[in-house]
Amino acid sequence: MGSQKVKFTVATSTTEQQEDTEKEIAPFYIDLTKLTGPNLAHLREVGLLAEDGFEVRLLREKHVKYLTGGLEKLGSGYVSLDASRPWIAYWCLHGLDLLEAAPVEMMPRIVDTLGRFQNATGGFGGGPAQISHGAPTYASCLALLLIAPSYPKAYDAIDRRSIYKWFLSMKRPNGGFMMHDDGETDVRASYTVIAIAKLLNLLTPELMEGVAEYILQCQTYEGGFGGEPGNECHGGYAYCAVAALQIMGKLGMCDLEGLKGWISRRQMGFEGGFAGRANKLVDGCYSFWQGGAMAIVDAYEGDMTEGGFGTGVTEYVAEVGEEGADVSATTEAKGPISGELSFDQAALQRYTLLCGQHVEGGLRDKPSKARDFYHSCYSLSGLSVSQHGSSKDGVPLVYGDARTNVLKPTHECFNIRVDRVEKARERFKDDVCNHDDLIS
Amino acid sequence: MFDVQAAFPDIEPIPQDDGPHPICAIQYPAHFNMVMGYFRACLATEELSERTLRLTAEVIDTNPANYTAWHCRRKCLAALRKGLAEEMEFTTEAGGDNPKNYQIWYHRRAILDEHFGKKEDGEEELLYVDKVLEEDAKNYHAWSHRQYIIEKFELWDGEVAYVEKKIDSDIRNNSAWNQRWFAVHLKASKDGGGKYSARGEVDYALEIARKDFHNESPFRYLLGILQECWCGESKVNEGEEDVKKLTGEVREKLAEMKDQGSSHVHTALVDIATKEGDKEEAKRLCEELRDKLDVIRAKYWEKQIQKMGGGK
Numbered sequence: 001m002g003s004q005k006v007k008f009t010v011a012t013s014t015t016e017q018q019e020d021t022e023k024e025i026a027p028f029y030i031d032l033t034k035l036t037g038p039n040l041a042h043l044r045e046v047g048l049l050a051e052d053g054f055e056v057r058l059l060r061e062k063h064v065k066y067l068t069g070g071l072e073k074l075g076s077g078y079v080s081l082d083a084s085r086p087w088i089a090y091w092c093l094h095g096l097d098l099l100e101a102a103p104v105e106m107m108p109r110i111v112d113t114l115g116r117f118q119n120a121t122g123g124f125g126g127g128p129a130q131i132s133h134g135a136p137t138y139a140s141c142l143a144l145l146l147i148a149p150s151y152p153k154a155y156d157a158i159d160r161r162s163i164y165k166w167f168l169s170m171k172r173p174n175g176g177f178m179m180h181d182d183g184e185t186d187v188r189a190s191y192t193v194i195a196i197a198k199l200l201n202l203l204t205p206e207l208m209e210g211v212a213e214y215i216l217q218c219q220t221y222e223g224g225f226g227g228e229p230g231n232e233c234h235g236g237y238a239y240c241a242v243a244a245l246q247i248m249g250k251l252g253m254c255d256l257e258g259l260k261g262w263i264s265r266r267q268m269g270f271e272g273g274f275a276g277r278a279n280k281l282v283d284g285c286y287s288f289w290q291g292g293a294m295a296i297v298d299a300y301e302g303d304m305t306e307g308g309f310g311t312g313v314t315e316y317v318a319e320v321g322e323e324g325a326d327v328s329a330t331t332e333a334k335g336p337i338s339g340e341l342s343f344d345q346a347a348l349q350r351y352t353l354l355c356g357q358h359v360e361g362g363l364r365d366k367p368s369k370a371r372d373f374y375h376s377c378y379s380l381s382g383l384s385v386s387q388h389g390s391s392k393d394g395v396p397l398v399y400g401d402a403r404t405n406v407l408k409p410t411h412e413c414f415n416i417r418v419d420r421v422e423k424a425r426e427r428f429k430d431d432v433c434n435h436d437d438l439i440s
Numbered sequence: 441m442f443d444v445q446a447a448f449p450d451i452e453p454i455p456q457d458d459g460p461h462p463i464c465a466i467q468y469p470a471h472f473n474m475v476m477g478y479f480r481a482c483l484a485t486e487e488l489s490e491r492t493l494r495l496t497a498e499v500i501d502t503n504p505a506n507y508t509a510w511h512c513r514r515k516c517l518a519a520l521r522k523g524l525a526e527e528m529e530f531t532t533e534a535g536g537d538n539p540k541n542y543q544i545w546y547h548r549r550a551i552l553d554e555h556f557g558k559k560e561d562g563e564e565e566l567l568y569v570d571k572v573l574e575e576d577a578k579n580y581h582a583w584s585h586r587q588y589i590i591e592k593f594e595l596w597d598g599e600v601a602y603v604e605k606k607i608d609s610d611i612r613n614n615s616a617w618n619q620r621w622f623a624v625h626l627k628a629s630k631d632g633g634g635k636y637s638a639r640g641e642v643d644y645a646l647e648i649a650r651k652d653f654h655n656e657s658p659f660r661y662l663l664g665i666l667q668e669c670w671c672g673e674s675k676v677n678e679g680e681e682d683v684k685k686l687t688g689e690v691r692e693k694l695a696e697m698k699d700q701g702s703s704h705v706h707t708a709l710v711d712i713a714t715k716e717g718d719k720e721e722a723k724r725l726c727e728e729l730r731d732k733l734d735v736i737r738a739k740y741w742e743k744q745i746q747k748m749g750g751g752k
Contacts, residue, residue, distance in 0.1 A: 004735060007654040007702070013577070014612035071463045078466045083506050088464045106463065113463045128457040129480045130508045182511055184546040221621055221664025230626075231584045232618035258667075261707075264740040265656065272736070278614040278656050280578065342740045 003029075004269035014279050021281050024368055025271050028354040032056070046359040055401035056353045058383075062361030063376065064101045067092040070373045071106060083126035086117060086139035091377035093143050097417055098380050098407040107151035114140045115157045122159070122166025132166055133180040138192035145199060146416045149423045160431065164202045164438045167193045175210030176228075186227040187218050191240030195414055198247045199421065201428035206435040212250040215241045222278065223258030224266075233262060235276035235289040242293045243413045251300050263294045264343055272347030273355070273366075274382075283365045284356045284375050287348055287382020288415065291341070295385045295412040298341050339397040345386040349399035352383045384410040444478055444498055447491045453477025454484060472502050483512060488519035500534055510543045514550055524555040532568060538575045545581045549588055562593025577606060578615045587622055596630060599623035611648050617657045621664065628675055635677040639686060641665045646693055653702035660704075663711050666690060670715055687712060703734040710744070723748045 005022050008015045032054045035043065043049040047059050070092035074081075081088060089110065096102045117124045117140060123132025124140040141158060148154035170177045170189065177189035190211055197203045217229040218241055224233025225241035242259070245251040266274045266286065274286035339345035356363040356379045362371030363379035387396040388409040398405050411421045432438060454477055458465065468476070475498045482492045493516040499509040517527060528551060535544040552565065566589055572582040590596050600623050606616035628636035645662035649655070669676050669683040678686060691712045697705045706725050713722035723745055730741035745751040 008652055009654070010611060010652040012610040012612050014610055072465070074464060074466045076467050076469050076472075079468060079472055079503050080505060082466055082468075082472075082503050083508070085464045085466070092464075109459075109461045109463050112459050112461070116457055116459060125508065129454070129483060130506075131511060133507060179542070180507060180511065182514060182550065183507065184542055184549075220618065221667070222618075222660050226584075226618075227580075228584060228587075230587050230622045232580065232615050234580060260740070264737050265707075267736055269734075269736045277578075278660065279612040280614070339739070342743055344736050344739060347736060 006270070017281060018279075021366065022270050024366065025282075025351075025355055028367065029350075048357070048359065050401050050403075053401070056350075056399075057401040058353060058405040058407075059357055059359070059361060060099055060101075060404055062359075063357075063363070063380070064096060064099055064361075066358075066361030066371070067095045067099075067373065067376060068101075068103060071103065071110075083130060083133075084136070084139075085127050086114060086124060086136040086143060087126075088373055089114065090139035090143040091373040093146055094410075094416060095373075095377045095380050097146050097420070098384050098410060100408060102147060102150065104150050107147045107154065110143065110147055111151065111154050111157050114144060118157070118159060119166075120162065122162035122164070122169075131180055133183070134170070134177065134189045134192040135179065137163065137166075138196055141196045141199065142414065142416050145424045146420045148427070149420060155424075155427050158200065160200050160202060160428070161438055163196070163200065164204075164207070167197060167202070167207060168439070171207075175212075175214030177211075187215055187225060187237050187240045187244070188227065190215055191244040194244040194247050199414060199424045199428070201425075201431055201433045202438065203248070204433065204435045204438070208248055212245060212248055212253060215244055216254055219254050219259070223255060223260070223262030224277075225259075232277060235266065235274065235286045235293075238263070239289040239293045242296050246296045246300060247413050251296070256297065256301070260294070260297055260342060263290050263297070266290050267343050267348070271351055271355070272344065273351035274348070281366070282351070284352060284363055284382070285365065285378040287352055287356075288378040288385060289382075291343065291348060291382045291385045292410075292412045292415065294341055294343050295389065298389070299412065339386070340389045341386065343386075345389070345397055346399045348386045349383060349405075352379050352386075353400050353405070380407060381410050381415055383407055385412055442494045442498060444475055444495060447494065448478050448481070451478060451481045451485075454480040456480070475499055475502055479509065479512075483508070488516045490516075490520060492516050493520065493522070497530065504534055505541055505543060507543050510547050514547070517551075518554070524551055527551050528565075528568075538572060538579060540579065540581060542581070545585050548585065552589075552592070559593055559595070562589050562595050565589050565593075566595065573606070577610060577613050580615070583615045583619055586619065590623070591626060594630070596623055596627045600627070607648065611651055612655050612657055614657045617661050621661065625675065635675055638665050638669050638676045638678050638683070642686060642690060646690070649704075650697070653697055653700040653705055656704050659708045662690065663708055666712070666715075687716070691716070701733060703729060703737075706733055719748055723750050 006015060006018045032049065044051055048056055050057055070088055093102055114124065116128045117126070117130070117136060119125060119132045121132065123137045125132055126136045144154040144157055170193065172178060172185055176185040177193050178185050179189045194203065194211065197207055218225045218227070218231070218237065220226055220233045222233050224238040226233050227237040242251065245254060265278070268275060268282045271282040273282040273284060274290035275282050276286050276289070352363070355367050358364055358371040363376040364371045365375050384407040387398055387407060389397065396406050409418045410416065411418045414421055453474065456476065479495055479499045482495060493513060496509045496513040496516065499506055528548065531544055531547050539545065552561070566586065569582050569586045569589065572579055590599055600620060603616050603620045603623060606613055624636050624641060628634060642662060642665055645658040645665065649658040649662065666687060669678060669686065691709070694705055694709050694712070698709070706729050710722050710725045713725065726741045726745045730738045730745065734741065742751055
């Protein structure tokens with residue numbers, strides 16, 4: 001595993017912040033096997049270490065408790081997220097779903113609440129009586145689609161036809177989409193429209209016209225994508241661009257070599273997690289935005305089917321196929337070459353498990369930051385991607401305690417579980433998907 | 441202070457229709473509920489009035505991310521044909537020192553689009569962006585807004601100089617590097633006869649790269665410019681022969697930096713060696729990156745090597 005800290009000959013505010021972050025992270029990366037006495041007892045007590053070993057563990061029950069809490073009552077501090085309630089619902093539900101703990105008994109309430117956010121003119125707002133917006137529409141639909149296999153009424157809560165018309169009404173002459181009526185145009189909007197349209201079987205040629213061309217203008221000389229043409233490339237926007245292109249079957253139109261190089265350079269040499277932009281700091285949410293984008297590119301290139309790194313996984317299966325095997329040691333022994341994705345999957349998992357977890361549940365940007373639902377969702381999603389790679393039926397590559405750490409595979413383009421995506425596809429495959437019929 | 445209840449004696453507030461057992465139920469403070477109740481009522485009646493405008497300010501004060509309130513505010517402004525300098529001031533107030541919310545930045549754009557057209561208006565807006573960038577030199581929204589202003593108000597002339605100052609104060613400010621790319625290309629397309637001097641950009645990038653070999657930003661900028669040359673982009677002022685010469689020179693200069701142990705120097709050399717068909721050299725560099733200089737990316741480099749017909 002890499003452990004190269006930042007090097008510099010000119011100190012600037014960037015290098016200062018980077019050094020501070022490395023100092024903050026370093027204590028989490030001590031050799032756990034050398035721990036003794038009260039320190040070891042403490043880590044075992046909070047559950048970060050197994051009782052019988054030194055493998056770091058995912059605090060499953062605590063995360064479940066924290067995320068379930070997000071679906072219930074929220075303190076008054078959350079008024080700043082009052083226009084983002086579908087996001088809170090999605091972040092918590094998807095995190096829970098990866099942990100195999102989506103609350104079945106709450107599902108009727110979820111459908112009822114989100115249903116009140118849907119507007120007759122199409123799309124969802126951030127709450128009742130809020131105008132439709134791409135982000136709440138994306139989050140609401142994903143939340144409904146991920147619970148629907150257990151609670152099919154959730155499928156019926158989505159008004160496909162009106163959403164389609166609303167999507168079309170957000171489209172601009174330049175191929176971009178607005179986030180809402182009289183709202184900003186950027187690749188987030190493109191992605192949210194394309195992802196939901198695909199899941200609901202609404203991805204018509206009419207809707208897609210010019211969309212890839214707009215997104216391609218957002219790729220910069222560094223190789224990543226920015227939010228709008230000309231803007232600096234950035235992990236969140238790059239994910240949106242890459243996923244949208246892949247969903248439309250147009251990823252090959254971008255500069256893939258440049259893209260891969262840029263994503264891979266965002267993984268931090270010492271921390272192991274990803275940063276959003278060049279010369280910025282590690283942040284747990286980019287575990288998914290960058291890691292997921294790389295998984296999409298790797299899947300596109302079919303690396304795992306061509307042998308090469310697929311073999312690393314096979315060997316791994318042979319060695320740790322039995323329950324309770326020392327997965328951590330296996331991962332270490334193979335070094336960063338193991339796993340089929342084009343980034344260091346073990347290092348990313350290590351960052352998530354050791355630096356990202358709050359001992360009371362929930363995950364965070366970095367140790368000095370507070371936990372929140374957003375970082376919990378995307379840290380867990382990134383963990384899932386780095387465990388399962390772009391193959392979903394193989395044996396996962398697990399850092400730490402394999403008995404506790406394995407998450408369900410998430411779909412790298414939609415970020416709900418792979419089985420949820422398949423169910424949605426089945427559910428909507430026979431529904432009308434023709435522009436003229438949809439708008440009639 | 442705007443007394444909401446006194447301003448709407450004729451209006452019955454509408455409570456939030458959340459159902460009996462809502463999920464993600466925020467415990468709203470009483471003031472928030474009151475303000476939002478009147479706001480929902482105004483939305484329902486579509487009243488685009490002075491008092492609704494003032495009400496939106498109250499809503500935004502309780503939650504600046506309430507995009508519906510900003511949306512309604514713009515509708516009121518359009519209906520009332522309000523004084524717009526005032527509106528920019530309001531938005532500045534609402535944004536604070538380091539605004540990172542989409543609504544505030546989009547509102548500025550929408551207002552500028554609707555009502556401003558003079559160069560001075562753009563220059564004044566740039567002063568606002570300057571202030572934000574002084575607070576946070578990498579504020580993504582601020583740089584994006586800056587691009588919008590520069591293009592809309594045709595203010596590209598001073599931008600390269602502005603960016604150089606930003607890079608001088610932090611050579612790792614990657615947002616500033618990206619802005620340089622934007623400014624150079626925009627100026628070329630608008631009044632440079634469509635072309636810019638690749639050599640000028642290469643020289644600048646190399647000058648800054650030499651200050652700190654471990655700073656990714658100038659190396660990627662350099663390669664970006666070279667790639668544009670290699671693609672035969674019409675934006676570049678250099679002919680085919682010049683490009684070859686320039687590439688050779690850059691390769692030489694980078695080779696001189698090779699013993700600095702910088703992954704960025706090596707990475708840049710991989711790109712150039714690959715372009716020039718020097719497979720063996722590219723492979724050797726990738727191996728050094730994989731094994732020594734850039735081990736976190738060992739898998740990435742290994743894959744590159746395999747593509748070149750090598751690898752472990």
